Amino acid sequence: MEVSKIEFGLFHNQTIWQYTLTNDNRMKLKVMNYGATLTNIEAPDKQGNTTRVVIGSDHFHDYLQEDAYFGATVGRVAGRITAGRFSIDGTNYQLPLNDGKNTNHGGPDSFEHLIWDSHPFSKADQVGVRFDLFSPNGTNGFPGNLNISVFYSLNQKNEWHLHYEATTDKPTLLNPTNHVYFNLAGDPDRTVDSHLLKLASHRFGEIKKDGTPTGRLIDVADTPFDFTKSAALKQGFDSDYPQNKLVNGYDHPFFLDKSGEGPDAVLEEPLSGRQVSMTTTNNAVVVYSGNALSSQIVMDGKPMKAHLGMTLEAQMMPDAIHHEGFGNIILRPGVKYEADTVYRFDLI
Numbered sequence: 001m002e003v004s005k006i007e008f009g010l011f012h013n014q015t016i017w018q019y020t021l022t023n024d025n026r027m028k029l030k031v032m033n034y035g036a037t038l039t040n041i042e043a044p045d046k047q048g049n050t051t052r053v054v055i056g057s058d059h060f061h062d063y064l065q066e067d068a069y070f071g072a073t074v075g076r077v078a079g080r081i082t083a084g085r086f087s088i089d090g091t092n093y094q095l096p097l098n099d100g101k102n103t104n105h106g107g108p109d110s111f112e113h114l115i116w117d118s119h120p121f122s123k124a125d126q127v128g129v130r131f132d133l134f135s136p137n138g139t140n141g142f143p144g145n146l147n148i149s150v151f152y153s154l155n156q157k158n159e160w161h162l163h164y165e166a167t168t169d170k171p172t173l174l175n176p177t178n179h180v181y182f183n184l185a186g187d188p189d190r191t192v193d194s195h196l197l198k199l200a201s202h203r204f205g206e207i208k209k210d211g212t213p214t215g216r217l218i219d220v221a222d223t224p225f226d227f228t229k230s231a232a233l234k235q236g237f238d239s240d241y242p243q244n245k246l247v248n249g250y251d252h253p254f255f256l257d258k259s260g261e262g263p264d265a266v267l268e269e270p271l272s273g274r275q276v277s278m279t280t281t282n283n284a285v286v287v288y289s290g291n292a293l294s295s296q297i298v299m300d301g302k303p304m305k306a307h308l309g310m311t312l313e314a315q316m317m318p319d320a321i322h323h324e325g326f327g328n329i330i331l332r333p334g335v336k337y338e339a340d341t342v343y344r345f346d347l348i
Contacts, residue, residue, distance in 0.1 A: 001156065003120045003127040004164045008032050008039075009060025014115055016060055019129045021154040026050050027345060029154045034063065035112040036131035036150045038071035038180055041160065043345045046273030051186035053274060053345075054288075055309040057300040066297045068181075068290075068304075072112035073150050074105045074174035076135065076142050077252070079286065079318030082212045086321045088143070088171045088330060095141040100210055106167065107140035113175070116150075126161070128153030138172060144170035144331075158345040162314075165220065166337040174337055175316045175329040181290060181309030182276060184269035188300075191307040192289065193234040196268040199227040199285070201254035205317060209246060215323040217255055218243075225252070230268065233289060237307060249289035249307060253318050256283055263344075265312050273347045280314035280341040314341040 001010050001023045008018035011034055018039060021029040027050075030040040039056045057063065063070070084095035084103035095103040105112070116131035128151055135146040162178055183192055203217040204225045220226040236244045241250065256264050263277040265285055270276040278285065288311040295303035296339040320326035331337050 001122070001127045001154070003122055003129065005120065007298055009034075011064075011109075011115060016115070018116055019118070019120055021127045021129070021152070023127075023154055023156050025156065025157065027154065027158050029152065029160055030056075031129055031152050032060070033116045033118040033131060034060070034220050035114065036073035036133070037063065037112065038118045038152070038178060039309055043158070043274060044188060044347075046347050049186070050084040053182060053186055055181040055183060055299060055304075059300065062299050063285055066299065068293060068297060069179035070181055070299065072179050073131070073176060074179050075148070075174065075235050076106045076140075076146065077173050077175045077317045078105055078177040078313060079175070080104045080210075081214045082319055084141070084291065086173065088173075091143075092143055093143060101208060101256060102212055104211075110140060112179075124168060126153045126155040128161075142172055144168035144172035146172060146174070148176070150176075150183075160343045160345075162341045164337065164339045166331065169333050171330055171332050173321060173329050174331040175320065176339075177286070177313040177315040178341070179230060179298045179313060181311055182267060183309045184267065184274040184276065185272055188273070188302045188308070191305070192310045193232065193237060193307060194270065195233050195310065195332075196230045196270065197227045197233055197287070198266040199231040199254050200257045200259075200262065200264050201285075202228060203256060205253040205255065205284075206243065207252060213253070213317070213319045213323060213326075225254075230266070233307075233310060236289070248291040250287045250310070251289070251291060253284045253286045256280075256285065258283065264314075266310045267310075267312065268348055270348075274347045275346045277346065278312050278314065278341065281339050282314045282316050282341070284315055284317045286313035286315060286318065288313065289332060312343075
């Protein structure tokens with residue numbers, strides 16, 4: 001196993017570094033310090049061919065043109081905050097609105113557009129990079145001086161491990177995620193229609209037209225949101241079910257059962273034989289099927305199109321500050337935030 005780095009680009013006259021993590025199974029994971037962003041994962045298929053299995057680019061300038069958060073660390077708060085408003089201990093806060101009348105993914109120019117300090121590491125059983133960021137009090141309206149670290153690592157079990165740590169000096173909101181888009185086919189022309197998804201979730205979060213949660217959790221039974229058994233994503237793309245038609249697919253949080261053993265999510269692509277299993281300490285996973293991807297976005301010379309990739313965004317339930325039962329996303333002084341998500345790559 002090894003970790004190496006190259007100059008990947010320039011941003012405001014600062015060098016952007018890309019790190020490559022490689023294990024002995026020919027699996028590679030690439031990350032850069034701009035946005036603490038995953039730029040590539042290469043994993044073998046059942047024929048032994050190793051290709052890119054996430055949407056990304058080998059050209060830094062592509063990341064300056066897109067607004068789809070490809071592979072980025074998202075925060076302070078992933079997902080939408082209704083009206084950009086919230087209250088902690090009786091104090092009201094207003095965030096800038098960057099998604100219609102709401103705040104999305106932490107507001108404009110948030111974690112995904114910042115340069116993080118990077119520290120590569122190598123251990124007996126893993127290689128990785130730790131990214132550190134200081135987010136000052138008042139950034140995008142959020143209270144508290146926040147220190148946050150994101151650890152990317154790769155081991156010999158073909159596991160990509162994401163570990164988050166954070167502290168604050170004032171009560172604030174924190175609910176980060178990684179916005180990876182998977183396409184296990186390894187073919188940039190094929191959509192994820194035939195990908196098979198299985199989730200340890202019997203309830204999903206209903207959303208409004210603007211993407212904000214209603215606060216209602218719906219039983220997945222007898223809906224295109226039933227992934228308790230492995231099912232093709234296409235079932236939601238072709239469906240007349242109102243929640244699917246609202247977004248042309250999926251852009252929904254699934255409330256994880258957190259009962260028993262096994263992963264929280266399993267994604268498979270039958271032709272390539274690739275599979276990724278996800279386990280997280282968070283209470284939800286947001287499945288977004290790339291509904292808004294279009295030819296206006298070009299990555300690595302390839303125009304995007306709807307459903308070309310899909311996310312498994314491990315996080316606490318979106319807009320949790322406004323909905324009882326969605327989980328606690330308030331971080332307080334003296335408390336260390338920690339969260340873990342593991343994506344394991346296998347062949348079926």
